[in-house]
Amino acid sequence: MIPAAFDYAAPATVEEALALLAEHGDDAKIIAGGQSLLPVLRLRLNAPEFVIDLGKIDRLRGVREDGDALVIGAMTTHSAVANDPLVAQHAALISKAVATVADAQVRNRGTFGGALAHADPAGDVGAPALALGAEFVIAGQGGATRTVDAADFFVDLFETAIGEDELLTEIRVPKHTGWGAHYEKFVRIAQQWSIVAVAAAVKAEGGTISEARVALTNMGSTPLRATAVEQALQGKPATEDAIREAVGAVADGTNPPTDLNGDADYRKHLAQVLTRRAVLTAAGG
Amino acid sequence: MTVTDDRPAAEIGKDRRRKEDRRLITGSSRYTDNIVLPGMLHLAMVRSPFAHAKITAIDTSEAKQASNVVAVYTAADLDESAGVLINAWPITPDQKAPVHAPLPADRVSFAGEIVAVVVARSAAAARDAAEMVDVDYDELPAALDLKDAVADKVLAHPDLGTNKSALWIFDSKEAGTGGDVEEAISAARSDGVVIEREFRQNRLIPAFMEPRSVVVDPTGEQLTMWSATQVPHIVRFALAATTGVPESKIRVIAPDVGGGFGGKLQVTPEEWLAWWIARQLHKPVKFTETRSESMMAAHHGRDQWQKLTLAATKEGKVTGLKVELTADLGSYVAIVGGGVPVLGAFMYNAIYKIPAYHFACQTVLTNKTWTDAYRGAGRPEATFAIERLMSDLADELGMDPFELREKNWIKHEEFPFTTVAGLEYDSGNYEAATASAKEFFGYDELRAEQARRRDSRDPVQLGIGISTFTEMCGLAPSRVLGSLDYGAGGWEHASVRMLATGKVEVVTGTSAHGQGHETAFSQIIADRLGVPFEDVEVLHGDTQVSVKGLDTYGSRSLVVGGEALVRAADKVVEKAKPVAAHLLEASVDDIEFSAGRFGVKGTDAGLSIQEVAGAVFSAHNLPDGMEPSIDAEATFDPINFNYPHGTHLCAVEVDTETGQIKMRKYTCVDDVGNIINPLIVEGQVHGGLAQGIAQALFEDAVFDERGTLVSGSFVDYLVPSAADLISFDAHHASTPATTNTLGTKGVGEAGTIASTPAVVNAVLDAVRQFGVKDIVMPCSPARVYAAIAAGRAVDTGSASEGADQ
Numbered sequence A: 001m002i003p004a005a006f007d008y009a010a011p012a013t014v015e016e017a018l019a020l021l022a023e024h025g026d027d028a029k030i031i032a033g034g035q036s037l038l039p040v041l042r043l044r045l046n047a048p049e050f051v052i053d054l055g056k057i058d059r060l061r062g063v064r065e066d067g068d069a070l071v072i073g074a075m076t077t078h079s080a081v082a083n084d085p086l087v088a089q090h091a092a093l094i095s096k097a098v099a100t101v102a103d104a105q106v107r108n109r110g111t112f113g114g115a116l117a118h119a120d121p122a123g124d125v126g127a128p129a130l131a132l133g134a135e136f137v138i139a140g141q142g143g144a145t146r147t148v149d150a151a152d153f154f155v156d157l158f159e160t161a162i163g164e165d166e167l168l169t170e171i172r173v174p175k176h177t178g179w180g181a182h183y184e185k186f187v188r189i190a191q192q193w194s195i196v197a198v199a200a201a202v203k204a205e206g207g208t209i210s211e212a213r214v215a216l217t218n219m220g221s222t223p224l225r226a227t228a229v230e231q232a233l234q235g236k237p238a239t240e241d242a243i244r245e246a247v248g249a250v251a252d253g254t255n256p257p258t259d260l261n262g263d264a265d266y267r268k269h270l271a272q273v274l275t276r277r278a279v280l281t282a283a284g285g
Numbered sequence B: 001m002t003v004t005d006d007r008p009a010a011e012i013g014k015d016r017r018r019k020e021d022r023r024l025i026t027g028s029s030r031y032t033d034n035i036v037l038p039g040m041l042h043l044a045m046v047r048s049p050f051a052h053a054k055i056t057a058i059d060t061s062e063a064k065q066a067s068n069v070v071a072v073y074t075a076a077d078l079d080e081s082a083g084v085l086i087n088a089w090p091i092t093p094d095q096k097a098p099v100h101a102p103l104p105a106d107r108v109s110f111a112g113e114i115v116a117v118v119v120a121r122s123a124a125a126a127r128d129a130a131e132m133v134d135v136d137y138d139e140l141p142a143a144l145d146l147k148d149a150v151a152d153k154v155l156a157h158p159d160l161g162t163n164k165s166a167l168w169i170f171d172s173k174e175a176g177t178g179g180d181v182e183e184a185i186s187a188a189r190s191d192g193v194v195i196e197r198e199f200r201q202n203r204l205i206p207a208f209m210e211p212r213s214v215v216v217d218p219t220g221e222q223l224t225m226w227s228a229t230q231v232p233h234i235v236r237f238a239l240a241a242t243t244g245v246p247e248s249k250i251r252v253i254a255p256d257v258g259g260g261f262g263g264k265l266q267v268t269p270e271e272w273l274a275w276w277i278a279r280q281l282h283k284p285v286k287f288t289e290t291r292s293e294s295m296m297a298a299h300h301g302r303d304q305w306q307k308l309t310l311a312a313t314k315e316g317k318v319t320g321l322k323v324e325l326t327a328d329l330g331s332y333v334a335i336v337g338g339g340v341p342v343l344g345a346f347m348y349n350a351i352y353k354i355p356a357y358h359f360a361c362q363t364v365l366t367n368k369t370w371t372d373a374y375r376g377a378g379r380p381e382a383t384f385a386i387e388r389l390m391s392d393l394a395d396e397l398g399m400d401p402f403e404l405r406e407k408n409w410i411k412h413e414e415f416p417f418t419t420v421a422g423l424e425y426d427s428g429n430y431e432a433a434t435a436s437a438k439e440f441f442g443y444d445e446l447r448a449e450q451a452r453r454r455d456s457r458d459p460v461q462l463g464i465g466i467s468t469f470t471e472m473c474g475l476a477p478s479r480v481l482g483s484l485d486y487g488a489g490g491w492e493h494a495s496v497r498m499l500a501t502g503k504v505e506v507v508t509g510t511s512a513h514g515q516g517h518e519t520a521f522s523q524i525i526a527d528r529l530g531v532p533f534e535d536v537e538v539l540h541g542d543t544q545v546s547v548k549g550l551d552t553y554g555s556r557s558l559v560v561g562g563e564a565l566v567r568a569a570d571k572v573v574e575k576a577k578p579v580a581a582h583l584l585e586a587s588v589d590d591i592e593f594s595a596g597r598f599g600v601k602g603t604d605a606g607l608s609i610q611e612v613a614g615a616v617f618s619a620h621n622l623p624d625g626m627e628p629s630i631d632a633e634a635t636f637d638p639i640n641f642n643y644p645h646g647t648h649l650c651a652v653e654v655d656t657e658t659g660q661i662k663m664r665k666y667t668c669v670d671d672v673g674n675i676i677n678p679l680i681v682e683g684q685v686h687g688g689l690a691q692g693i694a695q696a697l698f699e700d701a702v703f704d705e706r707g708t709l710v711s712g713s714f715v716d717y718l719v720p721s722a723a724d725l726i727s728f729d730a731h732h733a734s735t736p737a738t739t740n741t742l743g744t745k746g747v748g749e750a751g752t753i754a755s756t757p758a759v760v761n762a763v764l765d766a767v768r769q770f771g772v773k774d775i776v777m778p779c780s781p782a783r784v785y786a787a788i789a790a791g792r793a794v795d796t797g798s799a800s801e802g803a804d805q
């Protein structure tokens, strides 16, 4: 379908982009890879009058190290993230999750920051970012920059801490070097958003889990960190039975959706099975 | 004259790459939407968001004033020349069918129905203005659920007084083809087995790759319509019959068409509106639908409830089958919508010798998207039912499912065989296909693995599903169609034109939309006339070129259209013979034709057919009184249907903790008679399997309680891609058909018809051990898991036990 007409600009700097945002206010929309925004425009679910393309802002692209953190530019494409050696080394959970996003075409256009800003609860990048305790760097008007914790970033369905006149510029991920990681995504066909998925990173020594990070995709209106499960796993042997017991309550307090792929109870059941599998695989089992 | 003896190698049976693919995959093809005409205007449709509503007012004033808008039409503007959409197959004389106008006068009857059309100078302007059309609706209660609808709880079309459209019955006792089914059932109840089931045929969306598109050019003497259709000839006839334009003034062209699967054998409101508007404005117009429009407004397929009763002896001899169908027509009776379940009526008995049979089908109107043919049309439903029943019966009797089938099927020495449904199967060999399939599949090893997994209570269980299908295709003997009250015949037409340069132009009345006719038909002609494959040009899909034809559906193109082609080619040879005799100064009786060459018996003298064609073109030296043409045409009306069959075996792994299904192996041995092009046949089988598997596991058109299509995009309507399927293990057995010269059988629908029950039988075979008897299609992980959990709960008397505990 054909979107409603809109004006378009592709600024070369974050400052110019922010100025355009300030100028056009409510009528403006940022476009990153367009993989979520364009379908919305084509279906005429939204009709912004002004579209600001971040594609020309080079400094928003790429992955670099900064001490104990890995810094991923918001405009880094899914495929660049999935294939990045630094990410594989220090945040393997992110490489693995991003590799399950859609298909190669979408991964070549869609961006890490765009997906996080879009905050689709069935999207695959939120849970790993949350599990690893990522920080979100947001640029605002007048040169202001603030950093938001993952726990505060995801507000609700398609809603984040990014303000209307702000931009997500980079994502800082604490290094989890040497951790085992697995993203267990449950779908019916290959090219599908997660029905449920579980992101798990595990530090295991001598067959014992010393630390675990677990987050859930599509078990509520935002990605969910399974803190209780993380604690229960700590110090447990990396065996199927021990893990089964530790993750038993993973779905407690979640509020997953009901749709054509299954109801909330089924999703809660899946969360248990998938968490066990994700942790076991991450622990090298 | 040169006498060569390098006979061309046989073309039939060769893995020719498809001629048409170069243009199709390099973007040098011409789809309807690629057509641009001077001054062309664009249409956008305003569609109802309600399933059933009274239209109380339409305000088009704002849209009419929008920039670049030329006109906005509503039902009030239409006159008789807008025509109506036809139902060509009233299955009973008293069938109830609402009038289907291109725009409904004052009441919409499904969500997606067009209520207004905007005409503008660009597609974008038309779309923008469509948003400005303001329609007031009074929502009415909608008839949505099929079972509620048949009870007339809410009427889809209140003025008809009922939702029941037609009740069509076949009874073997009445027809004299078998016994009384009630007697068989009551005998089995007292001393035998009765299997009673109710199966749901999920509603499917054809999901062809190219959305529907139409361009109409009203300038010139003939009005031309380009349409992404499977049926240009039928569209032409229907336009003439309903819009008052003489048939001779109508040219319909189906250029390259990107798939159809039955979904494009319709005559559509979009086509009729484009036709009428172009004539009103005397300007060319174009309409191309969006994917969303395609999914909600192009016809859907299947959507039935099947109530089944199978009677058998304790030894496993089937004694009777009773079928009671309820079929959802949607809101209008589409061109052959009512006939689809009737096509299935002849196939429930399948390959089995069933002594008594009763079939009744009630077609029902609802406030949902109309339904009509979708790959297989009636036969997949029938095959699903009988193949599920046979596996259930085997399970009930504790018999091997093959042994049970073999006990009941028609033995190869019993052909030709007249079935309880009154059809005569000409040929087949179920033993051979089955034996070969079991071997390729590794049946015994997989059964052994299944037993091991069961014994060790592996969370991943293995299931093996069987489908020994047959189908009737090659639509269709005209007399049979007449006896079924179908509005047309089932013949096909072909002509062969020998050009001066020795090239051959072949014209077929079939209308390929992805099948590869240009290649397969070239191979047939190359062999038949002994000319190079490259020298044959196959023309189709334009009523000005292909002047006669009945188009492509029902696996008919090769077995009916191909036979017409063979007969036309043979006439060319017969016409050329006297010319060759004359030029070779021999008697016609001494002329032999072989591998493209007319020779004189017992001599080396000879002429190629191209040389004869050249001589006929110049016409300098022809036999006295002979017409200077060896071109020929033929119209072939089949005397029987065509009966491909095969054995399909599917192994699936079922993750009992999640309900996830993973296909392990899919082997099929199809008997499609003699094969013209194995590569094309393989393609048809693979694509067909994908679609049949999709019905079993993935696809489902779901409406919410207000009649909105929930699975209205590919986010929710799950069409599998290569990533979701395994590499199929497809083989062939061959028992040539006896009803056409080449001994071919249809293959276009076989894979779809056969595979659905094979997959569901496999899933059930894995989980029957937990007390599961049925899983509604599509067998989603959620449904499979719920069935396992429910079965286990019954088994242990506890409702709480799930796989994870």
Ligand SMILES: Cc1cc2nc3c(=O)[nH]c(=O)nc-3n(C[C@H](O)[C@H](O)[C@H](O)COP(=O)(O)OP(=O)(O)OC[C@H]3O[C@@H](n4cnc5c(N)ncnc54)[C@H](O)[C@@H]3O)c2cc1C
Pocket (backbone or CB within 6 Å): A029, A030, A031, A032, A033, A034, A035, A036, A037, A038, A054, A074, A100, A101, A102, A103, A106, A109, A110, A111, A112, A113, A114, A115, A116, A117, A118, A120, A122, A123, A124, A125, A162, A166, A167, A168, A169, A191, A192, A193, A194
């Ligand atoms: C066919 C298909 C399948 C898909 N399957 C999956 C899947 O399996 N899993 C999955 O996770 N995702 C999936 N996606 C979505 C994909 O990951 C998208 O890339 C992602 O959701 C959006 O990223 P984008 O760069 O394309 O953002 P855009 O579509 O350009 O933007 C998305 C939203 O974020 C806002 N935005 C973008 N960048 C910024 C920024 N820097 N600051 C502030 N706001 C910003 C935009 O204004 C817009 O509202 C799929 C998409 C498609 C088309």
